[in-house]
Amino acid sequence: MSQTDDEKAMERVAADAARAAGHSVKLTGFARYNAQLAASRFQLDNGLVIVLLPDERAPVFAYQTWYRVGSKDENPDRTGLAHLFEHLMFKGTTKHPVGELDRELESRGSQTNAATWVDWTYYTCALAVRPGNLATVVDFESDRMRGLALTQDVFASELDVVKNERRMSVDDSVMGRISETLFATSFTRHAYRWPTIGHLEHLETMQLEHARRFYDTYYAPNNATVVVVGALDPVEAITTLAKAYGAIPASKLPERRRSPEPEQTEAREARLKLPAVSAHVAMGYRAPGQSDPMHAALEIASEALLTGDNARLYKRLVTDEELATEVDGFLSPFAEPGIYEVLLTLRPGADAQRAIDIVQEELSRVGDGLTDGEWRKAQNGLTLSALDSLKDAEGLAEQLGHHETNSRAFEKTFEAIRRWENVQRGDVAQAAKTFFDPRRRTVVVNQPEST
């Protein structure tokens, strides 16, 4: 079947669903990966986006609701609200009292969960394809989009849980503290500078009213994408969603003006003295947002630098010079420019500055180009990891939701499999020269007193 026929079929799905639901449904996008996997994007009149991927590989489906709101949308004096709110979304509505969502979905076999990061918040559940399962999850999710009923007791108890989550993942975690310091030092104005989990002093003073205002502002159909992946009949699925969500009014979303981060022109450094056995180093280089073509070039560079025993940084720091026991790294998949992180665990007594110098040396050397072997490694490795992310309904839904939310382009899920095809070797060298400039670098060193 050609793509045109595919799209015509999906146009018919939209028309049939609209007729059955009594709400307008428009097909606004289509992308096919292979004979089995093709995704369509629909939109309701109230702005809700639905991405549907019928997947007959197993009798299950994933259902995710992505809201285009994350910690970057918070007030800098009230950080942690987006994440706290994610917790509160499980706390009952006027229609479904607190606990009912979890009880009902668990009894049907779903592990309900959610996640918040800088750009988005999403709610996920996965269920077997059985009578009533889709209708049930659609009922709960559409209801809590606007119908949340928060009480002071529930708010206070969940706030304690979140404070304890922060203590666990940041305050008592060496790497958590270092990461928080890295972002706070790398960014001076942009909202990526504060942690998604929030500062403890802000959590201590958070009020129920703040949460209510946040909900009223951002939880609306025109700020959301519902992703459904699984062995479902397309007409039935879209009809069910259109009926449940179609009457929810759109919100007037605030204009989101963010302070752009000024160009970093000087290296920055922060030093910590947290109790630890080993010294740790985190280095962050200001990097492009995920939609920037240079992002893919940096991903390729990162394969050469960090993946496997022969990766340049591992080989120099762990194998050859015996300065570190562990080397890790990460290119942030953020909608706006983020950072490329390199994380080192040093051997006791190792010279941290020497390790930092080697990282810089190796990153700069990528500017001279990759070897043929490194190029093949990047091509094969990135292809494999992109394919692997499609292996089940939940993974697929997560990719579709992330790309649609961050760049309004669910089709990037499939394009990612071949993203290296659009990158020339010269692009990688250029990206390294541009982004691994030591003046764009921030370094955090935790040198415990015991080492």
Next chain:
Amino acid sequence: MNAPKVSRATLRGAVVLTVEEHSLPVVRFVIALRRGSAVDPEGQSGALRAMMELMLRGTDSKSRERFNAELEELGSSFNAVPGSEAAYFRGVALKRNLGATVNLIAEALSAPAFDAEEHAALIDEMVQALASDRDDDDTVAELFLRRAFYKGHPLQRSPLGEAPQVAKLDMEALRRLHANRVVASDIIVAFAGDITPDESLQAANVIVEKLPAGTAPSPLGASLPALPEPKGLRIVVADKPDRAQVQLRVANPGLAGVHPDTLALWLGIVAFGGTFTSPLTQEVRDVRGWSYVAHADFSRRQVLPSPIVLRSVPPKENAVDCLALEIELMDKLAQGQLPQAVLERSRSYMLGRYPFEVATAADMLNPVLRCELLGEPATEIFATPSRIEALSDAQVRAALIKHLQPANLTVAMVSTAADIRDELARKLPAATIEVVDFRTELGG
């Protein structure tokens, strides 16, 4: 639906498992050594891990660098994952690169270089990494729980090794281990994904044909002494400075996978602490807000009896009360006090969850392997729903009453000891409390 198909074959004494599913051009693979670090020689903790890691550092014909370059250029991975009961080499490859990847694996398994320089570097790296591991409180909690729970038994040794013993591992010991353990009769080769059973057998043959046949090993349980009987409430506090919270673990002896009560006990534990609505999670997290994490775990497909473990991370101010509450909840559970609605929801949850266990080849790979290690047919995983349905409520409660021992729990806490020691002694006077430095045996 194109549900994954499972098949089993034998090849020169090795078992070959295939989980076939062709939706994506990707193949996962596992080469499992049927016995893990539990049977490492006395005084050589970490030997199996060191042997496995060294096997990935060059072969008779390829230097470490060359071997890794070839593997990495294929985009494939191949990692050593040592465990107590069994040990695994795990990897994944693009279908088009599977043949070349398998050739490299075969070489690493049958003809590792065991190079002296690499050996020295590896031992040094392992010792350093074991020290760095103490910076993670979760890892420290699991380590000290294992030591306290299995005290005096070979299972008390972490598969990752203990630094002083790792430092003494010589090359000859690793060579001997390789000669004894990496033999056809002692391994399982499993492939999952875009591969047919015939292709799987061909690939397995490349791996197995150069290995010594070996002799069928004795069952894991027969090689080990009986597990220690827990007596009383024993608390070990791994003392670490400046902790805001306490990593808390509470362990009760569990059952092996083949025990007739295992499924019933497992369902009871899922009901007690396996979901967001379970009583443990509700009481600790939702009602009191004491911990972000609050759940109970019990693995039902273990060869050896594995403990039931409660995990939570309360702030230091609430830690002792949290422990007391968890003991109280366990006590009620041991009396069979589990609300009917909770038990029914747990059963319904597991039945609803089951399709995800068999949804993809990747999902099925581990359960199929576990069945093989337990001596059960791989088709046993398809019997899970009917077995859960057949369990009566009375059987579940009887298993909880019979196997939970709230008076004989083992507790590990990672905490600043001064913050909790007096309160522990005051509120849990029957407990034996031992405080150890979190860097114990590292010389810190």
